[in-house]
Amino acid sequence: MALILGNFSFQRFSPSPSFASIKRTFPCTKFSTAATIAYPKSEEASKLVIKKPCLSPEKIEISKSLDDYWSEKNLLIHLKPVEKCWQPQDFLPDPASDGFIEQIKEVRERVKEIPDEYFVVLVGNMITEEALPTYQTMANRPEGAQDETGVSLNPLSIWTRSWTAEENRHGDLLNRYLYLSGRVDMRQVEKTVQYLIGSGMDTGTGKEPYLFPIYTSFQERATAISHGNMGRLAKEKGDLKLSQICGTIAADEKRHETAYSKLVGKLFELDPDGIVQAFAYMMWRKITMPGELMYDGHDNNLFMHFSAVAGSVGVYTFSDYIDILDVLVEKWKVKDLTGLSAEGQEAQEFVCDHLPRRLRRLEERAEKRAKKNRQTIPFSWIFNREV
Helix, strand or coil, X not given: CCCCCCCCCCCCCCCCHHHCCCCCCCCCCCEECCCCEEXXXXXXXXXXXXXXXXXXXXXXXXXXXXXXXXXXXXXXXXXXCHHHCCCHHHHCCCCCCXXXXXXXXXXXXXXXXXXXXXXXXXHHHHHHHHCHHHHHHHHCCCCCCCCCCCCCCCHHHHHHHHHHHHHHHHHHHHHHHHHHHCCCCXXXXXXXXXXXXXXXXXXXXXXXXXXXXXXXXXXXXXXXXHHHHHHHHHHHCCCHHHHXXXXXXXXXXXXXXXXXXXXXXXXXXXXXXXXXXHHHHHHHHCCCCCCCCCCCCCCCCHHHHHHHHHHHCCCCCHHHHHHHHHHHHHHCCHHHCCCCCHHHHXXXXXXXXXXXXXXXXXXXXXXXXXXXXXXXXXXXXXXXXXX
């Protein structure tokens, strides 16, 4: 997991006792967090309220019904055996090699052409990947899909643990490459990771079994786009190894997206009315960025500043967010749903018509405002250099 367009507004952060020293107040300005595209909520949007779907016994039963042969044949096939998986060391200098020091020098020579803003994005992406303990916790919350013992052998439990294990390599690889590059302040980076894991996150999914796979379908696709674009930029600057690293991670994210979106697709077959309302709620709430609470001990608006840089270099933009919505609507054939309840029809209209039109109207104006308001900011991750 990495960069994604999050809530257009932030809630205040209430630190736990162990984080009492973190005094953070997020700005009340409404903005999109991938490119910090600021815009006020329209009067029309402020009146629109989509209620969070209730946690019903019927939904739990449907979720449990998929935790058998269907999940085994449709989800677990998107996992790779450990022995066939790539590992971080495949892309890094070999510490057992006589040429280890020379290999490190080669890494540092390649990254000389990588600008600071790219390193800010790489660090931000890596930090959100490193907060994996939080994501596994969230994945284990939905009713009907929980790993009851921690070693349960039902397909959904196997998927969650194995998905976590595959994702764990992403942060490890980026972390080590950044360490070897010599271009970032690793202690500040490590502090940010610790702060973020301690702060947690709120996806808005809770225990409702339909919401989390919708969230992950969107989030995994956004992550693939982010890493893919970062790989393209690295290639343009001549670092083919970094480009390969980012592309490899992006391929994993695409594979995971396929699994989660397939699960949601099955829910559209079994309970189209319930799942379309869940989809509308998640899109009305906005998809929350996993790293929205990142903090380095200095910058109270670190996530906002990181997101602004990511958007400015084209790694992940407001347009990408809208495109993902369009892709999911098409993939799940939401426009073709029939026989819905009044609430289901309203949800269908929202995700197929109302929200896309509203976002497209805002896109050009918001991006112009973001460029106009863009200021250079010092980042502790790169020794307080400004970008």
